[in-house]
Amino acid sequence: MSQKDTHTKLDHQLYDENHQATKDHPWIFRTYGGHTNAQATNELFRSGLEKGQTGLSIAFDLPTQCGYSSEHSLAKPEIGKVGVPINSLDDFHVLFEQIPIEKMNTSMTINGTSMWLLALYIALGRERGVDISLLQGTTQNDIVKEYLARGTYIFPPEHSLRIIAEMYEYCLENIPKWNASNICSYHLQEAGATPAQELAFALANAIGILDLIKERGLFDQEQFERVVGRISFFVNAGIRFIEETCKMRAFNELWEEITRERYGVQNPKFRRFRYGVQVNSLGLTESQPENNAWRILIEALGVTLSRNARCRALQLPAWNEALSLPRPWDQQWSLRLQQILAYETDLLEYPDIFEGSKVISSKVEELKTQAKAEIDKILEMGGVRSAVESGYMKSALVKSMSERMSRINDGEQIVVGLNKWTEAIPSPLLQGEDGGIFKVDAKSAAWTLEQLEATKQKRDSDRAEKALAELKKAAQEGKNMMEASIECALARVTTGEWADALREIFGEYRPVTGIEGQKLQLENERVSALRQRNDEFEKKHGHRARIVVGKPGLDGHSNGAEVIAVSARHTGFDVIYSGIRLTPEEIVQSAVEESADIIGVSILSGSHLELADQIIAQLKSAGAFEHIPVVFGGIIPKEDEKVLLEKGIQKVFTPADFELIDIMEQIMNIVESGKKIAA
Amino acid sequence: MKTLIEKALEQDKFSIARLITLFEDTRSETALQRAEAMKKIKASPLARSGIFLGFTGTPGAGKSSLIGEIAPRLIQTESKLSVAVLAVDPSSEVSGGALLGDRTRVRFPLSETRLFFRSQSSAGALGGISPTTFQVCRLLHYLFDFIIIETVGIGQNEIEIKNLADEVFLILQPMAGDQIQFMKAGIMEIPHAFVMNKCDETKAARQSYHALKASLAFVRPAENEIKILQTSVRTGFGLDDFVSELLSSRERSHSSLHEKEVHFFRQWVKEEYGRWGLQFLKEKMGGAAALMQITQSFDQAQIKFIHSFLNE
Numbered sequence: 001m002s003q004k005d006t007h008t009k010l011d012h013q014l015y016d017e018n019h020q021a022t023k024d025h026p027w028i029f030r031t032y033g034g035h036t037n038a039q040a041t042n043e044l045f046r047s048g049l050e051k052g053q054t055g056l057s058i059a060f061d062l063p064t065q066c067g068y069s070s071e072h073s074l075a076k077p078e079i080g081k082v083g084v085p086i087n088s089l090d091d092f093h094v095l096f097e098q099i100p101i102e103k104m105n106t107s108m109t110i111n112g113t114s115m116w117l118l119a120l121y122i123a124l125g126r127e128r129g130v131d132i133s134l135l136q137g138t139t140q141n142d143i144v145k146e147y148l149a150r151g152t153y154i155f156p157p158e159h160s161l162r163i164i165a166e167m168y169e170y171c172l173e174n175i176p177k178w179n180a181s182n183i184c185s186y187h188l189q190e191a192g193a194t195p196a197q198e199l200a201f202a203l204a205n206a207i208g209i210l211d212l213i214k215e216r217g218l219f220d221q222e223q224f225e226r227v228v229g230r231i232s233f234f235v236n237a238g239i240r241f242i243e244e245t246c247k248m249r250a251f252n253e254l255w256e257e258i259t260r261e262r263y264g265v266q267n268p269k270f271r272r273f274r275y276g277v278q279v280n281s282l283g284l285t286e287s288q289p290e291n292n293a294w295r296i297l298i299e300a301l302g303v304t305l306s307r308n309a310r311c312r313a314l315q316l317p318a319w320n321e322a323l324s325l326p327r328p329w330d331q332q333w334s335l336r337l338q339q340i341l342a343y344e345t346d347l348l349e350y351p352d353i354f355e356g357s358k359v360i361s362s363k364v365e366e367l368k369t370q371a372k373a374e375i376d377k378i379l380e381m382g383g384v385r386s387a388v389e390s391g392y393m394k395s396a397l398v399k400s401m402s403e404r405m406s407r408i409n410d411g412e413q414i415v416v417g418l419n420k421w422t423e424a425i426p427s428p429l430l431q432g433e434d435g436g437i438f439k440v441d442a443k444s445a446a447w448t449l450e451q452l453e454a455t456k457q458k459r460d461s462d463r464a465e466k467a468l469a470e471l472k473k474a475a476q477e478g479k480n481m482m483e484a485s486i487e488c489a490l491a492r493v494t495t496g497e498w499a500d501a502l503r504e505i506f507g508e509y510r511p512v513t514g515i516e517g518q519k520l521q522l523e524n525e526r527v528s529a530l531r532q533r534n535d536e537f538e539k540k541h542g543h544r545a546r547i548v549v550g551k552p553g554l555d556g557h558s559n560g561a562e563v564i565a566v567s568a569r570h571t572g573f574d575v576i577y578s579g580i581r582l583t584p585e586e587i588v589q590s591a592v593e594e595s596a597d598i599i600g601v602s603i604l605s606g607s608h609l610e611l612a613d614q615i616i617a618q619l620k621s622a623g624a625f626e627h628i629p630v631v632f633g634g635i636i637p638k639e640d641e642k643v644l645l646e647k648g649i650q651k652v653f654t655p656a657d658f659e660l661i662d663i664m665e666q667i668m669n670i671v672e673s674g675k676k677i678a679a
Numbered sequence: 680m681k682t683l684i685e686k687a688l689e690q691d692k693f694s695i696a697r698l699i700t701l702f703e704d705t706r707s708e709t710a711l712q713r714a715e716a717m718k719k720i721k722a723s724p725l726a727r728s729g730i731f732l733g734f735t736g737t738p739g740a741g742k743s744s745l746i747g748e749i750a751p752r753l754i755q756t757e758s759k760l761s762v763a764v765l766a767v768d769p770s771s772e773v774s775g776g777a778l779l780g781d782r783t784r785v786r787f788p789l790s791e792t793r794l795f796f797r798s799q800s801s802a803g804a805l806g807g808i809s810p811t812t813f814q815v816c817r818l819l820h821y822l823f824d825f826i827i828i829e830t831v832g833i834g835q836n837e838i839e840i841k842n843l844a845d846e847v848f849l850i851l852q853p854m855a856g857d858q859i860q861f862m863k864a865g866i867m868e869i870p871h872a873f874v875m876n877k878c879d880e881t882k883a884a885r886q887s888y889h890a891l892k893a894s895l896a897f898v899r900p901a902e903n904e905i906k907i908l909q910t911s912v913r914t915g916f917g918l919d920d921f922v923s924e925l926l927s928s929r930e931r932s933h934s935s936l937h938e939k940e941v942h943f944f945r946q947w948v949k950e951e952y953g954r955w956g957l958q959f960l961k962e963k964m965g966g967a968a969a970l971m972q973i974t975q976s977f978d979q980a981q982i983k984f985i986h987s988f989l990n991e
Binding site for chain 1: 692693696697699700703704705706770771772774775776779780782783789790795796797800825913
């Protein structure tokens with residue numbers, strides 16, 4: 001007789017393979033982190049691990065993400081700002097000091113330079129004498145969402161997709177537990193995607209990659225099934241947490257269908273939808289920031305409550321993310337939330353608690369139907385690459401985002417503390433000495449630059465040159481570039497050199513913007529009044545008010561700038577949109593040549609002070625500073641706002657200024673008063 | 680202190696930009712300022728005599744990217760040669776505003792004073808250029824050696840560019856339309872030469888090239904050799920040939936700026952004062968050419984016309 005009869009099993013009890021009552025292991029607790037330099041980030045990691053964090057999640061600075069060494073002029077204002085700068089293998093040795101990488105699960109938020117960072121990780125393992133087949137982790141490496149939302153792409157789609165495919169091909173037999181890429185729906189939601197769009201775009205993206213790998217034909221069916229099993233996803237969870245639970249169940253079911261029907265995967269293990277989560281940052285507010293703590297908690301529930309759709313790894317933003325980068329304490333607070341949820345509550349003791357719910361299954365069906373229709377549409381267009389290149393996906397996201405903004409503007413979508421119940425007692429959390437925010441020590445960049453210089457001095461330059469030549473050769477001849485990249489890493493080639501070598505062969509990507517043909521869903525008296533003001537301005541000054549909208553620096557979150565550009569046209573401005581990743585010189589040149597009436601600059605990277613200095617200096621040298629006012633928008637701390645105004649920036653908009661029509665009216669005020677002075 | 684005009688003639692960007700704003704100014708009372716500026720510019724030994732090149736073609740044909748590659752190559756051929764680009768984008772019917780996005784695709788080397796880029800809204804006009812495009816062009820004529828005008832590129836009715844540009848280039852992409860489409864299009868009759876862009880996708884490019892050649896034999900049978908250039912921004916293919924073609928335009932004869940002024944003066948009267956205005960111009964003022972002859976200045980002619988017309 002077996003020990004236990006199935007009769008005695010309880011519906012609410014979890015059992016293991018031996019029919020013993022059990023409970024689930026918790027998901028992996030991650031904290032997204034990295035700043036200043038490799039040394040400081042190493043300390044951060046080690047203290048996080050001591051506090052019970054169970055995986056690493058590395059944030060790299062923008063130059064590293066965009067393939068520039070710290071010494072490059074585009075890189076200098078950004079060193080260590082939003083993540084750790086990595087210039088060579090020497091930096092990796094410092095970053096992972098006293099951390100046993102063979103025992104870690106390491107997630108790297110890296111895309112354009114993902115192959116390079118993986119090569120560095122493998123090279124680190126080789127120099128340490130670690131068996132590299134033990135390495136576990138993820139390179140984010142999802143280029144589609146970079147084109148759509150995040151902006152740290154380097155090469156055109158064709159070549160970027162080849163890099164992704166080659167990484168899968170390399171990893172499968174060499175580091176079988178590595179996720180070569182992570183299909184991200186996270187950033188799509190941040191860019192405004194609806195749940196159905198999030199499902200459809202992410203799944204179409206995964207199909208694109210698997211189709212490509214299949215087409216390249218380097219794997220037999222058995223290997224291919226294992227590749228399918230390596231596809232993992234990085235998902236967002238928003239505040240509508242019931243719908244989000246349903247979205248996760250829909251993801252599960254759709255992925256099961258796709259892998260079975262489209263790819264004929266037999267082994268159910270390889271059909272499982274594997275995903276990690278970072279909960280939503282878009283909905284976090286700058287006003288009454290303490291409320292974000294509750295939002296984060298609720299959003300975490302959406303991806304943990306349903307056992308069948310529970311995430312495998314979770315990272316939570318910090319309550320003050322809309323204000324600045326989090327401090328270690330803020331991150332610890334978010335980690336504690338996860339620990340309480342997993343260890344104090346009874347969450348992990350039950351089977352799926354939604355099984356049998358008519359409500360849930362009906363909602364899941366609805367999402368699936370909508371998502372399938374959208375997937376079919378994309379596949380008909382020729383797949384995800386065509387849908388990106390034609391601008392279709394980008395436009396769809398910009399449209400959803402402007403609809404969302406309009407709903408918040410109209411009060412139809414309530415955001416507590418933002419458009420309702422805005423009166424509040426000042427938050428004591430912001431009263432500390434540091435004002436509740438994190439600042440990178442400006443001098444810390446010096447360490448990074450010295451380290452880079454030392455590496456270049458010490459290295460065998462013949463070996464480095466030879467390694468780069470081999471890399472270019474592999475790129476040209478269509479050979480897998482992983483080994484060549486690992487040799488580059490070992491030869492102390494720098495991040496900028498690696499990327500430049502491939503830029504030479506592949507060229508650089510210039511994006512389609514999502515703004516053409518978009519309309520803002522906003523029609524009211526204030527909009528018509530502003531249009532009228534614009535018409536009157538033209539009568540009075542002989543031309544329409546001209547605004548240059550641009551985004552300096554390497555930070556590529558273009559949506560804010562695009563929404564402003566669309567709103568400005570919608571309210572009657574002539575908008576010169578000059579795109580993203582611009583140098584201050586380029587923005588000023590646009591404004592000067594266009595004889596603009598105002599410049600609107602969007603900045604999220606934290607480099608606003610440096611950029612203000614550079615823009616103002618450029619305007620002065622062109623003789624245009626007196627003529628062209630400048631306004632800034634982005635995540636800018638209160639105290640910096642004052643400094644910016646003193647420097648000569650006319651106005652600073654922050655996430656607290658969410659009403660587009662307010663922003664537009666204020667811009668018009670500045671344009672008009674500027675003309676009064678000039679007249 | 681140097682004047683705005685002196686600085687503009689020395690290629691100071693912001694001064695040029697502000698002069699353009701004066702020439703784009705839609706208020707008739709600023710005509711006098713334009714007349715004075717024009718007089719000074721024409722009298723300067725630094726004044727140039729630029730040639731107008733029209734770039735037209737449907738959206739997606741890669742006009743902006745092509746200009747982004749061609750203009751820097753043009754200035755490299757001669758040490759003092761200068762190029763201005765005027766790019767026209769459509770305006771919104773609802774708000775009157777416009778999104779001028781061509782700069783995204785044209786990134787000129789910074790601080791290169793011999794290259795200048797300006798965006799213009801079509802301001803509701805349908806002919807592919809804006810009502811003030813000509814105004815700006817006649818200014819740029821004296822400030823740059825080549826003026827490239829990029830039209831809106833909406834469709835097949837962009838014939839106004841013919842009256843403005845000395846030479847028109849129709850930019851096409853492979854498979855933009857089959858033979859019949861090519862023949863139907865009225866715009867096929869305008870261009871000085873055709874540019875088959877995006878010729879990196881070879882098979883489609885070859886097919887389209889031959890389709891175009893065949894259509895031209897039909898549409899323009901009287902001309903024996905109409906140029907079809909092939910280019911690819913991605914690979915650099917054909918760009919140098921295209922540059923040579925543009926440079927050689929200086930050796931061909933074109934209508935004078937004066938003749939263009941006569942045409943666009945008539946256009947201006949039509950836009951501002953309608954048929955009645957045109958009738959007045961013809962009957963009471965002896966027509967645009969005669970008026971221009973008397974005043975010797977586009978702006979003075981405008982002032983005189985407005986004065987007479989309003990006193991009638």
